[in-house]
Amino acid sequence: MLGKLIKYDFKALAKNMFPIYGLMIALTLVCSLMIRFNLEKNFVFGIAMFAWIVSMSSSFAITIWMTVMRFYHGLLKNEGYLSFALPVKTEIHILAKVFNALIWAVVEVIVLGICALIFAFTVATLRDLMEAFKYIFTIDLDFYLMLLQMSLLGAVELLAGDCLFFAAFSIAHLFDRHQKLIAGAFVVLMFIIRIFLFPQRFSMEFGPQSQLIILQPLLYIIPLLLAGVYSFVTWYILDRRLNLQ
């Protein structure tokens, strides 16, 4: 059932997300072609570049917001009547939403990668690209290890963030009005509490031996722990206190 739930959630989001990603790719192509043909002084370039910067900088926020809205509409609004009539346990519903959020984050990264490649292959000369390609092989292995660790850290933080939003909207659904406002207030409150309780900072070291270590395991443990707590809150409300209006 988990796979089926993910499939339908993915399809539902694809209807909104693919046009957005398509627009991002199209804007990238337009901007990079205009740079390639020295049309930077054109008025259209200014508009296209502005739209491109806005779309690229807000794309992660849009992706996260859309996956959170899928949770909200799929489980807590009218579609919730269908979702909770399915022969599926509550925890499977939550798991499907979490997986879906992570899958769309990966899709987002892939789209950003495609945009970067389009930009590079359109703007740069063949010689520049060859140089860059050679340079990749000269970079120390530890740089890639750092990238891997940063990606893992990003993934666990994203997981905790999604679970926080899910818990926030579940709590907000217990109130009759201003649900999005209440959810937003809860997210901000939890964010502030977290800053005061767990003020960990990145600590990276480059050295001759280890080259790079992200030192604190707590950086991984805390978001995972928080994701667990938020998921339990979500499960409790959806399973024991659900009251669809």
Next chain:
Amino acid sequence: METLVCEGLSKDYGKLRALDRVDLRLEEGKIVGLLGPNGSGKTTLIKLAARLLVPSEGNVTICGEVPSEKTKAIVSYLPDRNFLPEYMNGEELVAMYKDFFADFDENRAYEMLGSLDIDLKMPLRKMSKGTKEKVQLILTMSRKAKLYLLDEPIAGVDPAARDYILRTIISNYDENATVLISTHLIADVENVLDEAIFLKQGRVILHKSVDEIKESTGQSVDEYFREVFAC
């Protein structure tokens, strides 16, 4: 065999008691009307049986099981609102029901959708209110469930659509299944009912067969309902 049993079933919303110590036993093969004015607890009772709510006191069982994902596999539930994803079309909805419900009869669904000339490629959001309700009912009744919970299936549709909906219910439910229909439009449904339950302020004040009501009161269920619930 009893399909739905409620024992001392109560549900509170904060300080408000929506359902108050309800005792009910519904046997298989019956079409039962859950009748009462607005706010009498009809939807709450149905939601408890569908496991969309958890009781405050007492218990409810479906074929001997406490509501869970196991009972959801044998309960076909039609809520009192548009609950299907609006972006999906008829074909996608049929495929989704087939994916999730083992008892869903795809051929029956296509047959009924075809008889109404519903465009299977048209998204739900482009359909009229009445057509949406018919699609929802068709999907609900295309399951071979043990218990059908139909919450206000004929509210908000024209009389011709009501006739279609009631015909669909009668001709599609399994003889061993129980159909619980919640409504306050009694005149429209009483001809299809075997039993009637009157709910008032969260309490069951009457549970009898339609024939018994007619014999003992000399009135139709609708007339008797109007007498009982007169303001």
